[in-house]
Amino acid sequence: MLKIWFLRLAAIYFVIGVSFGYVMSVTENFVLMPVHAHINLLGWVSMALFGLIYFAWPGAATTRLAKAHFTLYNIGLPIMMVGLSLFLEGTRQAGPVIGLGATLVVVAILCFTINLFRQVKA
């Protein structure tokens, strides 16, 4: 189930990411360009890869580390993106919000990496 949700959420992030790109293009306002880039790369590309990797190695998708990876990543990424949007729009106090979200995302990626080394073998 976790692998399917990674793919579903990746597709949703893809829609959001390209929508940011579309709005930036038509309004010629590029202030939120880093948000667009991170939603597309951390949201769409990375999450689609997580989903496909968990499909290729189903055993890796059932561990506690995989659940921690999924949960922390999907709490951290929206927090980071909202914080980054606020910061770029001028709310400088949003810096710690970015830090909180980024910390959760990095810890999630550490869980993914440890899980991968333990579960993905030739």
Ligand code: HEM
């Ligand atoms: C309909 C789809 C998309 C549109 C309309 C779009 C539009 C844009 C625009 C207008 C910029 C700003 C360019 C600039 O000011 O230099 C940009 C930057 C960027 N986009 Fe997209 N984009 C799309 C899809 C994607 C996807 C799928 C990805 C990644 C998977 C992506 C990654 C990036 C990155 C990394 C940057 C920053 C580039 C830099 O720093 O020079 N974009 N995009």
